[in-house]
Amino acid sequence: MNPDHITLHDKEFKPYLSARELTAAIAEVAGRINQDYAGRQLLFVVVLNGSFMFAADLLKHISLPCEVCFIRVASYQGTSSTGEIQEVLGLTEELQGRHVVLVEDIVDTGHTMRMLLDTLGAQQPASLEVATLFLKPECLLHELPLRYVGLPIPNDFIVGYGLDFDGLGRNYPDVYQAV
Template sequence: MGSSPNITLHDKAFRPYLSAAELAAAVEALAGRLSADYAGRRPLFVVVLTGGFMFASDLLKRFSGDCEIVFIRVASYEGTSSTGQVQEILGLREDVQGRDLILVEDIVDTGTTLHHLLPTLLAKNPASMEIAALFFKPASLRHELTLNYVALEIPNDFVVGYGLDYDGLGRNLPEVYVAA
């Protein structure tokens, strides 16, 4: 990443990792794949809040077909590590039976959030279900998942920005930083 300075959030230092332009290119490519694969269909994008909001906004602006969007909120992070406990805070109220679902996640690391959500969503009998993730950390994965739509694979480092936070800070950054 170019000339962005290091930053400090709470007690932790972060250095530049991915620029806004690099993120935009990755999201554009993923949106193109989704648009092609879902041409002539009307998927329901299920966005996992809070981290997925910036990615989802940019992804869906670039999705060329008709679609619907809903939001759910779960949490499994505290500080810089996953708690392993997922709590569904805002649930899915829409009828998804027979619908093509695309679950939009900011980051897949341990896979705990998706491991919890997938059975719940599959029990609602969608026609299909895919995961679209901004980031995937293969080295952190603890659950078997099929990820067909990943914008970027990254190492097992803690990152903030572009929707990802460190104890509430950093979500608003247009680029991504890694713990220094």
């Protein structure tokens, strides 16, 4: 499935990144995590909904003992961030003294990530790092410790590979850019 364009709601999208490019970036991130955390057990905290595909593929490359749990937050409406974070589904795992990797699909303004790092950091994990598939450096409004970044991208609206436009487009294996 690699159409030359897709239409979601009233918006057109063109191909941007292939599944092959995504796989290579994810393998690179996983390799760095495996190396950095050799001999330790990890807890991956996956931010839903957008990160589910990235997390699944990332974890296929992790060779360390690990656990996975999920948290759901919302900060988008349509194609732009609302700037307001609403925690929808809370974390149930104990983080104190554990090595935690927060898995996010995309960091743009950094509002959501700042809130999550503050919230999770308050539980005193042994370490707390971020693995994000995409980073929009020109949008970033917060200084964040983003140790594992798959692909820096420009400030374009993208869908596919877990990212959506008002609920549609998550199912595409490639990433598409708004026209």
